[in-house]
Amino acid sequence: MTKDPDHLDFDGLRPPCPGLDEAHVAWREQLRSFVDTHITPSIDDWNAAATFPDELYTQAADAGLLGFGFPAEFGGWQDEPDLYHRILFAEEFHRLGSGVVFADLATHWIALPPVVKHGSAELQETVTRPVLAGEKRMAFAITEPGGGSDVARMTTTAAKNGSGYRVNGTKTLISGALRADYLLIVARTGDAGLGGLSLLLVDANSFGVRMEAVPGLTWYSASNGTIYFDNVDVPADRLIGAEGTAFKSLAGQFNIERFSGVGATLAMARVATADAIAWARERETFGKRLVDHQRIRHVLIDMIRTINTGYAYLDQCVWRFNRGEVPIADLSMLKVQATRTLEFCAREAMQILGGEAYRGNRRVQRIQREARIFSLGGGTEEILNDLAARQLGF
Numbered sequence: 001m002t003k004d005p006d007h008l009d010f011d012g013l014r015p016p017c018p019g020l021d022e023a024h025v026a027w028r029e030q031l032r033s034f035v036d037t038h039i040t041p042s043i044d045d046w047n048a049a050a051t052f053p054d055e056l057y058t059q060a061a062d063a064g065l066l067g068f069g070f071p072a073e074f075g076g077w078q079d080e081p082d083l084y085h086r087i088l089f090a091e092e093f094h095r096l097g098s099g100v101v102f103a104d105l106a107t108h109w110i111a112l113p114p115v116v117k118h119g120s121a122e123l124q125e126t127v128t129r130p131v132l133a134g135e136k137r138m139a140f141a142i143t144e145p146g147g148g149s150d151v152a153r154m155t156t157t158a159a160k161n162g163s164g165y166r167v168n169g170t171k172t173l174i175s176g177a178l179r180a181d182y183l184l185i186v187a188r189t190g191d192a193g194l195g196g197l198s199l200l201l202v203d204a205n206s207f208g209v210r211m212e213a214v215p216g217l218t219w220y221s222a223s224n225g226t227i228y229f230d231n232v233d234v235p236a237d238r239l240i241g242a243e244g245t246a247f248k249s250l251a252g253q254f255n256i257e258r259f260s261g262v263g264a265t266l267a268m269a270r271v272a273t274a275d276a277i278a279w280a281r282e283r284e285t286f287g288k289r290l291v292d293h294q295r296i297r298h299v300l301i302d303m304i305r306t307i308n309t310g311y312a313y314l315d316q317c318v319w320r321f322n323r324g325e326v327p328i329a330d331l332s333m334l335k336v337q338a339t340r341t342l343e344f345c346a347r348e349a350m351q352i353l354g355g356e357a358y359r360g361n362r363r364v365q366r367i368q369r370e371a372r373i374f375s376l377g378g379g380t381e382e383i384l385n386d387l388a389a390r391q392l393g394f
């Protein structure tokens with residue numbers, strides 16, 4: 001199918017998708033309207049300040065976004081969203097060429113589901129409901145200064161203390177930590193290895209919890225923090241799920257979250273490519289437009305081709321997932337494919353924009369800065385390649 005050359009913008013670069021219906025289109029419009037009203041006018045200022053105002057949480061809750069994917073009885077959605085709802089959510093929040101607002105706003109997507117599933121009725125009232133209303137915030141803490149990839153070697157401990165636990169250790173690089181009221185942490189309650197790790201919900205204001213910003217991260221986000229736990233007492237009912245089941249509880253969520261990550265990544269690649277195309281049509285060098293130089297034309301086609309490939313793979317994985325399969329190897333490879341696509345498009349967009357990327361185009365500049373994190377967060381490239389290899393029996 002040929003595309004109207006005037007429409008090789010963010011929307012025009014999304015290949016046709018057989019899975020999108022009218023409800024998805026309406027959802028996309030709702031998301032775009034929210035982003036354009038509440039985020040677009042301020043993104044450059046927030047970028048410079050390395051933060052955004054807390055009121056965005058309540059605005060997102062009022063617009064029905066924070067409750068996305070959670071039970072209606074606690075302030076969530078009436079309907080069960082599907083994977084394309086999730087993908088479009090991520091796409092629209094990355095249309096501005098930055099994932100920082102989304103990363104902080106959506107930390108409860110990972111942190112809250114285990115609480116909804118395993119928490120007491122009291123926790124649903126004190127944690128779930130206020131988080132979905134945007135009144136309280138959560139962060140999700142796995143990574144430690146000693147490493148994030150080798151989770152089986154995690155050293156933060158939660159030793160039995162009376163009927164509860166006493167937590168000691170340090171977590172770092174935690175998105176949204178500095179504004180969190182609750183922390184869902186992975187800590188060692190048992191023996192070495194993955195089977196000794198449990199999920200605990202810790203009040204961020206508990207005695208013995210101390211936080212500081214991660215130096216050097218500025219924008220990415222000033223609320224990304226290191227958290228120190230020094231003899232922090234956690235009541236027994238804050239153990240989320242059974243002891244030793246941290247990663248069993250999280251595995252299903254990680255698979256679902258991977259779709260959001262891929263949606264975000266490919267959206268950023270579309271932004272970079274759209275801006276590169278627009279600039280290549282406008283800028284003249286050596287007496288003709290950039291796009292009239294063969295090398296530039298070919299690079300633009302390479303960018304579009306890799307995006308189309310990414311979406312085809314994404315649609316295939318959605319289709320399989322919806323049939324009840326959990327194609328872990330393909331989900332891992334899809335994420336790597338998407339992040340490589342983004343890095344390629346970010347690099348080439350910066351090259352085509354030349355000095356304009358530093359002078360005027362802030363979307364591409366932001367994308368260049370943030371592209372690397374997509375290859376690290378949600379499972380690094382090496383860890384996912386290894387997971388795929390094991391699944392394929394190597």
Ligand SMILES: Cc1cc2nc3c(=O)[nH]c(=O)nc-3n(C[C@H](O)[C@H](O)[C@H](O)COP(=O)(O)OP(=O)(O)OC[C@H]3O[C@@H](n4cnc5c(N)ncnc54)[C@H](O)[C@@H]3O)c2cc1C
Binds near residue numbers: 141143174175176378
């Ligand atoms: C902006 C930002 C936000 C983040 N938010 C959160 C958050 O909210 N919560 C949270 O828990 N964490 C968060 N993280 C941490 C992130 O998950 C980790 O950075 C990631 O898991 C990698 O861990 P590490 O940085 O300790 O790298 P390491 O584990 O030290 O690994 C370093 C590099 O070596 C590679 N590597 C490791 N082992 C192997 C191997 N066997 N073979 C080949 N290569 C290998 C890794 O893939 C990586 O590229 C965030 C990070 C960033 C930068």
